[in-house]
Amino acid sequence: MELTLLGTGAPAGLPRHGCPCAACATAVGDEARAATALLIDGALLLDLTPGAAFAAARAGYSLTGVVQVLLSHPHEGPAVEFPAGLPAPGRVPDGRELALISGHRVRAVPLDSPGTGYEVTGPDSTRLLYLPPGAAPAGLTDSAEPYDMVLLDVLGRPGALAQLRATGAVGPTTDLLAVHLDHTVPPGPELHRRLAAAGARAVPDGETVVVGEYHAVPDLPRRTLVLGGARSGKSLEAERRLAAFPDVLYVATGGTRDGDPDWAARITAHRERRPGSWRTTETCDLPPLLGQDGGPLLIDCLALWLTDAMDSVGAWDDDTWTHGGRRALHERVDALVSALRATTRTVVAVSNEVGSGVVPATASGRRFRDELGRLNAAFAAECEQVLLIVAGQALPLRG
Numbered sequence: 001m002e003l004t005l006l007g008t009g010a011p012a013g014l015p016r017h018g019c020p021c022a023a024c025a026t027a028v029g030d031e032a033r034a035a036t037a038l039l040i041d042g043a044l045l046l047d048l049t050p051g052a053a054f055a056a057a058r059a060g061y062s063l064t065g066v067v068q069v070l071l072s073h074p075h076e077g078p079a080v081e082f083p084a085g086l087p088a089p090g091r092v093p094d095g096r097e098l099a100l101i102s103g104h105r106v107r108a109v110p111l112d113s114p115g116t117g118y119e120v121t122g123p124d125s126t127r128l129l130y131l132p133p134g135a136a137p138a139g140l141t142d143s144a145e146p147y148d149m150v151l152l153d154v155l156g157r158p159g160a161l162a163q164l165r166a167t168g169a170v171g172p173t174t175d176l177l178a179v180h181l182d183h184t185v186p187p188g189p190e191l192h193r194r195l196a197a198a199g200a201r202a203v204p205d206g207e208t209v210v211v212g213e214y215h216a217v218p219d220l221p222r223r224t225l226v227l228g229g230a231r232s233g234k235s236l237e238a239e240r241r242l243a244a245f246p247d248v249l250y251v252a253t254g255g256t257r258d259g260d261p262d263w264a265a266r267i268t269a270h271r272e273r274r275p276g277s278w279r280t281t282e283t284c285d286l287p288p289l290l291g292q293d294g295g296p297l298l299i300d301c302l303a304l305w306l307t308d309a310m311d312s313v314g315a316w317d318d319d320t321w322t323h324g325g326r327r328a329l330h331e332r333v334d335a336l337v338s339a340l341r342a343t344t345r346t347v348v349a350v351s352n353e354v355g356s357g358v359v360p361a362t363a364s365g366r367r368f369r370d371e372l373g374r375l376n377a378a379f380a381a382e383c384e385q386v387l388l389i390v391a392g393q394a395l396p397l398r399g
Contacts, residue, residue, distance in 0.1 A: 001104075001122035001211040002041055003149070006055040008205055009033030010133060010156075010182035011075070023183035030204040031187035036179040038130060038151070043102035045069045045086070046118060046130055053083040059206040068100050073115035073132035091116055111135040119147075126212040129169070133180035136160030137169075146171030148212040154178040154200045155185055158243035159275050161198060166246035175215050176200035193394065196220075198244040221385035221399050222346050227353040227376060228389030235300055237389050238350045243275060245346070247295025250280045253304040284308040287339035294345055302351035302379060306372055309333070315371075316364045333375055340382045351376050353388065 007013075014033040015024030027033070035049040039056060042065040049055075056063050069089040082089075092098050092108035094116065099105050103123035108116050115132040127145075131137070131152040136159060144167045152160055155178065164170040178200045185191050195202055199220055203209065224241060228234030242248045274280075278298075283289070284305050289297060299305075313328040314320035340347065355373045360366045380386045385399030 001124065001126050002208055003211055004039040004059050004061055004208045005203060005205060006037040006039055006052055006059065007034030007049055008036055008179045008181055008202065010180050011035050014181055014183055016183055019183060021183055023186045027187045033181055033205055040104065040120060041102060043067050044100060044104055047072050048089050055206065059208065067102055070106065070118060072118065072130065110138045112138045122211065128211050131160060136163055140167045144169040146174050149175040149177065151177045151179045153180040154195060154198055154244065156180060156182065158198060161244040162246045162277065178202045194240065197241045223340060223383040224348045224385045225380045225383045226348065226350050226387050226389060229353055232389045233392035234350050234389040237387065237394055238298055238300065238348045239274060241348050242296050242298055245296055248278045249295060249297050250274060250278050251289060251297055251299045252280060252282045253284050253299065253301060253308065287335055290339040290343040290345065296346035299347065299349040302349055302375060303372055306375055310368065315367065318363060329371065333378060337378045337382060340379065349379065
């Protein structure tokens with residue numbers, strides 16, 4: 001099957017008309033996107049959007065051969081101009097299959113939100129799945145056969161991708177194309193960086209792709225360290241990196257602090273932001289988790305792990321530190337780093353970058369700063385990717 005993307009943007013397009021945001025201001029050239037619409041083998045049109053005929057013409061195609069127009073989601077805004085000669089747009093009832101004279105078969109996939117997803121099988125038996133904006137399939141079963149291509153709202157609904165991966169509908173060779181792209185993510189390098197972290201890609205409007213054709217899947221790092229200062233956005237970045245993957249275990253190293261309302265508010269904010277399908281464990285015993293087989297680990301954070309380790313060895317006391325505390329702490333750090341080196345799990349860890357600010361006034365404060373710097377350096381040495389988050393912006397240091 002050949003698939004021409006007449007548009008790849010959100011229903012309101014990108015840039016949005018009259019929107020003054022920075023993302024819309026920079027959405028020019030290949031990063032400007034019309035509302036998503038797909039033309040399959042010149043015969044099937046999924047979603048009728050404003051200017052579809054002109055978009056097809058710019059891509060070198062005509063809509064005169066279209067035998068079926070299907071809608072996937074309710075249309076908002078002004079009525080869409082209906083090109084002359086096209087069949088009347090319709091919608092396939094959930095679970096029903098439609099056979100076209102072109103040799104394509106279309107099955108309607110039930111969703112967890114208003115709209116319809118479409119599974120299209122071409123005359124060559126290649127298969128694609130198309131989901132409308134903000135939607136995920138409903139009633140998925142395990143051991144699904146992987147699709148050759150999936151087009152979905154990767155950034156707006158990463159949990160949908162996680163569900164598809166969990167059931168096997170998305171496999172290692174599935175070509176993941178992001179559509180319904182909106183102004184919530186700056187276009188250009190940042191957009192493509194975030195998509196690559198989810199194993200997906202985006203193409204410009206008007207591009208034609210071949211379903212089932214090999215494309216290099218973005219190389220997903222197995223171990224990632226995310227560094228940043230206070231309130232820099234490092235935890236949010238780490239959570240984003242795993243939002244499109246199933247069976248994530250969130251490892252909270254901070255525990256609870258009775259009588260500290262600010263700490264309780266931080267913990268609540270983190271919990272509300274995390275996908276409901278994630279599991280959580282509160283522990284600082286990280287080597288056993290790293291040594292187990294299983295889904296991805298998100299460790300937040302190493303600074304709190306170090307605080308617990310220094311508490312355990314009495315590192316805050318100068319005399320204890322000199323007479324065995326330093327050695328005991330370094331043994332714990334070495335054990336953690338060795339476990340990270342040997343792990344087979346996907347790991348995203350968060351840590352504070354504290355060495356660039358004011359020098360602590362106390363010996364114990366300087367000790368913590370120095371040991372955290374050493375821990376970060378040793379941990380980073382075992383990671384395929386290291387990011388520094390500054391003012392919510394990710395700066396790749398490695399990978």
